[in-house]
Amino acid sequence: MKSMNKLVAVFAVCVLMSALAGCLGSDKFAQEVEKEKGAVKLVREVQRGNYDIITTEELKTLQDKKADMLIVDTMPFEESYKKEHVPGAKQFLFPIPDMVEWDVKATDGKTQEQFVELLGPDKDKLIVIYCGFVKCTRSHNGAAWAKKLGYTNVKRYPGGIFAWKGAKYPVDSVK
Template sequence: MKKLTKVCALFFALALSLSACSGGGNQAAAPAKDSPGTAKDGNELTIEQASMQLVKAVDEGKYKLVSTEDLKAWIDKKEDMIIVDTMPAKSYDKNRIPGAVNAELPVKLDETTPEQKDAFIKALGSDKNKKVVLYCGFVKCERSHVGALIAKEAGFTNIYRQPGGIIAWIDAGYETEGSK
């Protein structure tokens, strides 16, 4: 229960900056500026849906989460880790977290080809205890979740997912690599 509370708290902190990027769902009318809630557009249901999707994914995958801010601190400290961008090469080439490698994955595990799975596992390297950080586009994107499941299945033990993805990284004002 403590872990679930921690996951929810982390997600809601990220969700505040990502609510405009989550897309989908029914859109409510924008609230007055002094309205309570997390969603910038007034659609708290979208935030809740993304939160529940994330909580279920983390519970299913048995991996850890890392916030955008903590990942930036790890990079600044030059922690030994591999950062994997699971987005298509076109997105990776445009904007990526510094030092990230690209291993494109689909949004659903059952859509993963054997070639994608092999390339992904190869990108992780041979050290199964090395810290692996996975990210994709934004909270509702599940490419990084697919990567976490594949990494766990392959025997990697130190898996983190940065749920806000490249959008949260950019929203935080952090530098990116790529052609922009």
């Protein structure tokens, strides 16, 4: 009788664990599919743009070492950059959709020459370009255009201001 009770208890635990695994696992599997889509999209953008990427921690380390670099925030000035941006970042708006041809309207009236002026004459200087978050493609456009214009040391910071704030690093604003 005791062994029968143990067997029933083990069986009940197994059924419960299977049910929980099925319920929990299905969400985890669906989440993984979404993560995969995002990761593949990012990799394909990086390949298309021929630039590199940099993590939040790597960018913060470079800042702490006072590395010679230019950080470019590609978000809208009023809605984003003015309120908060990575310390030391300069603002230059890029659109979300792929910008194959230079579009003055999409860059808030700014020209390709103004972008080159911002990036500077040193084509080998480290340039880090970011936007809001991983799925935002403004930074892809900015990094891809920097590469098209002959800059060699271009990195996209895909985590953007959301990852920067998520790491609890300080932000600047325009007063």
